[in-house]
Structures are given as C-alpha cells and as structure tokens.
Amino acid sequence: MADNKGNIEDPDVSRRRFFTLMGLGVGWGSIVTALGGAGLGAARYMIPSVLYEPPTVFKIGKPENYGIGVDTKLKKERQIWVVRNERGIYVMVAICRHLGCTPNFFQDQSLFRCPCHGSIYDTHGNVVGGPAPRTLWRAAISLDPVDGEIVVSFNTRQDPDPVGTPEGLMVEEAGREVEPYFLKV
Amino acid sequence: MLKLLEQIRGIVNKTQVFKSIFRHGYPDTDGNRALVMFSNVILHLHPVRVQRGALKIKFTWCLGGLTFFFFIMLAITGVVLMFYYVPDTRRAYNDIRDLGTVIYFGSLFRAVHRWSAHAMVFSVWMHMTRVFMTGSYKPPREFNWVVGVILLVTTLVLSWTGYLLPWDQLALWAVTVGSKMAEATPFIGASGPFGPELGRNSGNDMAFALLGGTVVGQSALLRFYVLHCLALPLITALFIAVHFWRIRKDGFSGPL
Amino acid sequence: MSDQASDSLSSSPKKNSLAELIKKTALKKIGPEDTVLVWPNLVYLELICMMVATAILLFLSLVSPAPLEELASADTTPNPTKAPWYFLGLQELLVYFDPWLAGMVLPTFIIIGLILIPYVDPNPLGKGYYTFKERKFSMLGFGFGLSLWWILILIGVFFRGLDWSWYWPWDDPHVHMPAGAVKLIDLQIILQNTLGLSEAPLVTLGRYAVTIGNLITWALFLGFYAVGFTVPFIFFRDFYRRLGFVRYNVMMFFFISMMGVPMKIFLRLLADVKYVLVTPWFKF
Numbered sequence: 001m002a003d004n005k006g007n008i009e010d011p012d013v014s015r016r017r018f019f020t021l022m023g024l025g026v027g028w029g030s031i032v033t034a035l036g037g038a039g040l041g042a043a044r045y046m047i048p049s050v051l052y053e054p055p056t057v058f059k060i061g062k063p064e065n066y067g068i069g070v071d072t073k074l075k076k077e078r079q080i081w082v083v084r085n086e087r088g089i090y091v092m093v094a095i096c097r098h099l100g101c102t103p104n105f106f107q108d109q110s111l112f113r114c115p116c117h118g119s120i121y122d123t124h125g126n127v128v129g130g131p132a133p134r135t136l137w138r139a140a141i142s143l144d145p146v147d148g149e150i151v152v153s154f155n156t157r158q159d160p161d162p163v164g165t166p167e168g169l170m171v172e173e174a175g176r177e178v179e180p181y182f183l184k185v
Numbered sequence: 186m187l188k189l190l191e192q193i194r195g196i197v198n199k200t201q202v203f204k205s206i207f208r209h210g211y212p213d214t215d216g217n218r219a220l221v222m223f224s225n226v227i228l229h230l231h232p233v234r235v236q237r238g239a240l241k242i243k244f245t246w247c248l249g250g251l252t253f254f255f256f257i258m259l260a261i262t263g264v265v266l267m268f269y270y271v272p273d274t275r276r277a278y279n280d281i282r283d284l285g286t287v288i289y290f291g292s293l294f295r296a297v298h299r300w301s302a303h304a305m306v307f308s309v310w311m312h313m314t315r316v317f318m319t320g321s322y323k324p325p326r327e328f329n330w331v332v333g334v335i336l337l338v339t340t341l342v343l344s345w346t347g348y349l350l351p352w353d354q355l356a357l358w359a360v361t362v363g364s365k366m367a368e369a370t371p372f373i374g375a376s377g378p379f380g381p382e383l384g385r386n387s388g389n390d391m392a393f394a395l396l397g398g399t400v401v402g403q404s405a406l407l408r409f410y411v412l413h414c415l416a417l418p419l420i421t422a423l424f425i426a427v428h429f430w431r432i433r434k435d436g437f438s439g440p441l
Numbered sequence: 442m443s444d445q446a447s448d449s450l451s452s453s454p455k456k457n458s459l460a461e462l463i464k465k466t467a468l469k470k471i472g473p474e475d476t477v478l479v480w481p482n483l484v485y486l487e488l489i490c491m492m493v494a495t496a497i498l499l500f501l502s503l504v505s506p507a508p509l510e511e512l513a514s515a516d517t518t519p520n521p522t523k524a525p526w527y528f529l530g531l532q533e534l535l536v537y538f539d540p541w542l543a544g545m546v547l548p549t550f551i552i553i554g555l556i557l558i559p560y561v562d563p564n565p566l567g568k569g570y571y572t573f574k575e576r577k578f579s580m581l582g583f584g585f586g587l588s589l590w591w592i593l594i595l596i597g598v599f600f601r602g603l604d605w606s607w608y609w610p611w612d613d614p615h616v617h618m619p620a621g622a623v624k625l626i627d628l629q630i631i632l633q634n635t636l637g638l639s640e641a642p643l644v645t646l647g648r649y650a651v652t653i654g655n656l657i658t659w660a661l662f663l664g665f666y667a668v669g670f671t672v673p674f675i676f677f678r679d680f681y682r683r684l685g686f687v688r689y690n691v692m693m694f695f696f697i698s699m700m701g702v703p704m705k706i707f708l709r710l711l712a713d714v715k716y717v718l719v720t721p722w723f724k725f
Contacts, residue, residue: 046394053398076516099540100365101358101518115520116362117536118605129625133539133724164627164719218480228484234476235483247490254491258498278512285509296502304498306527317583320567320576327559334555341527348525357513358522366544377541378723400515438569
C-alpha cells in the first residue's frame with residue numbers, strides 16, 4: 001500500500017485512488033453546482049418580470065392652473081407637489097428621501113416636514129434639518145403638444161448629490177432648473 | 186364521593202380503549218410518573234427527572250416556556266383568523282373590520298393574536314436577558330444561544346410581516362419604511378452604498394425582491410401573507426425544535 | 442446530571458473515557474436526591490404558568506382590543522407614524538444614522554454580535570447562577586447595549602410626537618414644535634470653518650474630492666477604533682491574554698462599534714453634527 005510519504009508506489013492503488021478522488025470531485029461538484037443553480041433560480045424567481053402597478057406617466061392640467069408657490073392639491077392623488085417660482089414650474093415627488101414617508105407642507109413656515117423621522121426640506125427640496133441624506137426628487141415634466149397639459153413622468157427623477165453646508169444639504173438651484181425637470185412657462 | 190371517582194378511574198384505566206392510547210397507569214406512583222414522560226410524545230420534550238434548580242421560578246422566570254406558549258397561542262389564533270382573511274388589497278381591510286363587527290368573537294381572536302405577539306417579543310427579549318445573566322450560554326451550550334438569537338430574529342420578522350396584513354395606515358407605512366431600509370442595503374440595494382455602482386436600480390434590488398414590485402401593493406401583501414402564515418412559522422418551529430432538543434441533550438445550567 | 446457530564450466532556454477533551462466520565466460525575470455528587478420527577482413537579486408548574494398567561498392575555502384582549510387605523514393610503518402619512526414598541530429603538534436610530542447604517546448595518550452587527558457572545562467570552566465562571574462579581578465586564582458590556590436599546594425604545598414610545606419632534610409629557614401633543622432649532626452640519630465643514638482649512642480638494646479620486654477637512658475626519662474615525670483597540674491592550678494586558686488575539690479583536694470590534702453609536706448620537710445632539718464621514722458613496 002502507498003503510504004502518505006509516497007515511498008512505496010503501487011500503480012494500481014494510486015490509479016484507484018485517483019479515480020475515486022475524481023469521482024468524488026465530479027459527484028460533489030455536480031451536486032454543489034445543481035444546488036447553486038437552484039438557489040440562483042429561486043432568487044430570480046422572487047423578482048417578477050411583469051408588474052401590474054398604477055401608471056407612472058400622467059397629465060396634471062395646464063400650467064396656468066398653478067399659481068406662485070407650492071400647490072399641494074395633487075399630493076393625495078398623484079404623490080407630487082407642483083411648485084411655481086418667478087421663472088417657471090417644477091414638480092417634486094412627495095416621497096421623503098429618508099425612508100419614503102409622505103412629508104407635509106407647512107404654508108406658514110414654507111417647509112416640508114416628514115412625520116416619520118422629522119426630516120425638514122425647503123421649497124426647493126433642499127434638506128434643512130433632520131436625517132434625510134438627499135434632496136427631494138423632481139420628476140421629469142413636459143408639455144403635451146396637443147392639449148398643452150403638463151405631462152409628469154413620475155419615475156424619471158432628478159437626483160443631484162447635495163453639498164453639506166451650515167444651512168443644510170444644498171444644491172445650486174440654477175443647476176436644477178433644466179429640461180426636462182423644469183418648464184419655463 | 187372521592188372513592189366513587191377513584192373506582193370509576195380504576196375501571197377506565199383498565200379498558201382496552203384507555204390502554205390503547207396511554208401506555209401507563211394513573212401517574213400516582215414513581216414508575217407511572219416516569220412512564221408518562223417516556224410514552225407521551227408531547228411531554229417527552231421533558232426528561233423524567235430534572236435538577237431542583239430547574240424548578241426555581243427565580244432562576245428561569247418561566248420565560249422560555251412562556252415564549253413557546255405564546256408561539257402556540259399565535260399559531261392557534263392565527264389559523265382561526267385565516268378563515269376570514271383574503272390577502273387582496275381591495276378586501277383585506279374590510280375583512281379585518283368584519284372581524285371586529287360581524288363575526289362572533291372575531292375581535293377577541295384578533296386581540297389575543299396581537300397581545301400574544303407583543304408578549305412573545307417581550308418574553309423572547311427577557312428570556313435572552315435571563316440566559317445572559319445566568320451565563321447559561323457558556324460551554325457546552327454556545328450553539329443553543331445561536332439558535333436562540335435566530336429565533337429572536339424570526340420572532341421580530343414574524344411581527345413585522347404580520348402588521349402589514351390589516352392593510353391600514355400603520356401597515357402601509359411600517360412596511361414602506363422597512364422596504365426603504367432594504368433599498369438602502371449596501372451592495373444589493375438601489376440607494377445603498379455601492380448599490381448603483383453595482384448596477385442596482387429600483388427594478389432589480391433587495392427591496393424589489395421583498396415587495397415583488399416598486400410600491401407596497403398587491404404583490405407585497407401576498408408575499409408578506411405567505412411569509413407570515415407559512416414560511417416563517419415553519420422556520421421558527423424548526424428552530425424551536427432544535428432549541429428544545431439541545432436543551433434536552435445539554436441539560437439545564439441551573440443550580441441544584 | 443447530563444449537564445455535568447457534558448461539561449466534563451468539553452473541559453477534558455483528552456480523557457473522556459467512560460470511566461473518567463463516571464468518576465467526574467460521581468465527584469460532583471449529583472444523586473437522585475438532587476433531582477425531582479418532572480411529573481408532577483415541572484409539568485404542573487408549566488400548567489400554572491400557561492393558565493396565568495392565558496388569563497392575562499384574555500384580560501388584556503378584552504380591555505384593549507387590537508386597533509385598526511384608517512385604510513392604507515400612499516398619499517398621507519399619519520403624523521406621527523410610530524412602529525410597534527419593539528421597533529421604536531430602530532426607528533429612533535434612524536434619526537441619527539443614514540438608512541443603510543441604522544436600517545441594515547447596525548441591526549446586522551447587533552445580531553452577529555449577539556451570536557458571537559458565547560464564543561468571545563472565555564470566562565468559565567458564572568455559569569448557571571446569577572452573579573455580577575465573577576463576570577463584571579461581560580455584564581457591564583451586555584447591560585450597556587441592552588439599556589441603550591431599551592432607552593431608545595422608551596424615547597420612541599414616550600417622547601416622540603408630531604413630526605417626530607421631542608415632546609415632554611407636559612407639552613401639548615397636538616401643537617407642532619418649531620422646526621428652526623435643527624441645523625445640522627457635517628463634521629468636515631465644522632473643522633474647515635473653525636480651523637480655517639482650505640476647501641479645495643487635495644486629490645480627486647473619481648467623484649471623490651478629498652479635502653484636508655475630509656482627511657481629518659477619516660483620521661478621527663480610524664483613530665477612534667485604533668485607540669479603542671490599543672488602550673485595553675496596553676493597560677489591561679491580562680484581559681488581552683485571557684481572550685487571545687482572535688477573540689480580543691473580534692470582541693473589541695463589536696464593542697467599540699457599540700460605543701460609537703451613543704457617541705454619534707451625542708455628536709448630533711450636542712454639536713449638531715450631521716455626518717462624521719462624507720464620501721460620494723456613503724455618508725456616516
């Protein structure tokens with residue numbers, strides 16, 4: 001018999017040993033591969049390919065309907081705020097960037113405040129307090145060429161990396177007021 | 186009167202039916218008391234004899250047993266509640282409201298289910314604290330402590346999946362927050378560190394797999410229902426079995 | 442009895458012959474007189490426990506039935522939104538840390554840390570009885586973490602109100618607190634402003650512009666861990682020797698991380714620090 005030091009070589013035994021080891025390797029290898037494949041398949045199974053969710057592109061009426069300031073009337077139905085300033089209109093997504101609650105707008109303070117963990121945003125979406133790590137999203141908007149209504153693309157969102165300042169997490173407003181996230185109307 | 190009862194018991198104990206079910210006589214002798222523990226599948230969780238210390242309330246505070254009891258309570262009331270509940274976003278809320286308004290004792294079953302859940306979370310924490318305080322996790326019981334921590338996690342996940350089911354505001358927002366946390370997981374979440382760099386977006390990340398979509402909607406409700414009523418209870422029961430078996434093998438760590 | 446038997450098994454792996462086992466067990470003198478029959482002693486105790494628990498559950502259920510809030514609506518978040526009490530510690534952590542940290546990394550650390558406890562505690566004393574004297578460090582360490590968790594839960598339950606602001610019990614819970622008091626700054630900006638450092642980046646690694654202030658925050662962060670690892674090693678050498686290299690480092694990593702949690706909370710509360718570390722990929 002061949003011992004571990006290998007100083008007695010019996011070709012039959014070492015060949016048998018080789019085939020045994022190879023058989024074991026192939027056998028266990030296939031089992032592990034099959035199980036791994038099944039695991040990956042199960043993981044993929046959990047991620048659906050087709051969704052049956054509400055539409056994410058919708059119209060919100062003509063720009064004339066929105067006056068200066070924050071309009072909260074679509075928050076309930078569409079989860080957005082429509083904001084008009086001196087230069088034009090943008091649409092902010094009413095989802096807190098901390099953990100997805102819906103912030104409330106306080107007209108008297110001109111602030112959005114989140115009830116879940118106390119994040120505070122100004123009317124531009126900048127974070128002026130609380131734990132939110134990024135500024136509020138702005139959704140892509142355009143004018144329908146036929147009826148002139150604003151078309152909101154809810155899932156196309158502007159998400160700039162904010163800069164920390166003593167006033168909070170800020171983004172240059174000029175850089176945000178660009179197509180397709182801003183309408184000069 | 187007592188004598189009559191004893192006579193009846195004597196006759197019953199000798200019948201073929203009694204003997205076919207119980208393999209022991211009435212447990213009033215040491216032999217029969219040992220046989221009860223040997224021959225009863227449920228009582229067989231216990232050994233025949235335990236150290237005196239294991240009986241000290243001030244040592245165990247009955248916390249492990251109580252946790253198991255709450256789990257049983259939850260299983261029973263949970264099955265009962267399932268008879269009237271459809272995991273459909275259009276129906277779920279009204280089904281739960283019906284439990285409180287038009288179904289006899291529906292409100293009671295739901296309340297017991299809820300209080301048992303609170304009690305189980307509390308007693309599982311207290312049990313862990315007690316086991317730490319008495320050093321009962323020390324060798325040879327390290328692995329049972331690990332099983333216990335896993336049970337703590339499954340208990341919390343069971344609670345969390347449970348409160349989506351009524352489809353009320355608490356349900357929706359608790360699960361929204363939870364799924365946002367999943368979205369923030371490093372590497373596999375769309376908003377987590379290095380997630381976007383690794384190609385994760387809202388359509389292929391951790392939160393998407395958890396909710397089965399991008400919003401807390403019908404697929405999320407169904408997923409949480411299956412997890413809450415089937416998958417997690419089975420996993421928990423399996424680990425409870427291992428937990429108990431290890432206690433039987435390793436014995437109590439308590440004083441004599 | 443099986444307790445002592447398996448103890449001796451693990452403590453003397455060299456000699457665990459049956460004779461040895463019997464001898465050791467016999468030495469500890471656990472005879473039948475030290476044990477009792479499970480039926481009726483334990484079984485009836487359990488029955489009583491179950492009866493009492495059932496009675497309490499029924500009483501609570503009758504006094505306070507399960508609540509049902511309004512129908513779920515994605516457009517309106519109730520104010521405040523509070524999770525059940527057992528998750529309020531987590532919810533409170535989310536105020537001070539980013540979601541990836543408070544929601545994912547810290548809970549994972551807590552779970553792994555709990556799992557590792559039996560493997561990093563080499564102290565053979567205090568097994569099977571309540572004692573503080575024989576295991577001071579582990580009691581204090583565990584007690585610290587546990588009380589931190591419960592304090593956060595209590596804060597969440599009793600001191601949080603509208604907009605997740607802090608409400609004392611005597612404050613009117615229906616009036617919003619002013620939002621002005623919260624102005625948070627990153628640590629590197631505080632350093633820049635107080636030390637008068639340049640804001641220009643030293644190097645730019647892809648999206649990452651590394652400034653002097655940023656480097657100092659890294660040094661502070663890593664220094665916190667370095668000091669935490671080194672101080673016990675130098676001043677409590679016995680402690681290190683008892684644990685050994687691997688156990689010491691694993692245990693200290695989780696211990697220092699645990700101590701870091703309240704430190705970050707205090708930095709936030711006392712110095713209005715939003716982030717200690719800022720990178721393009723994660724903020725901490």
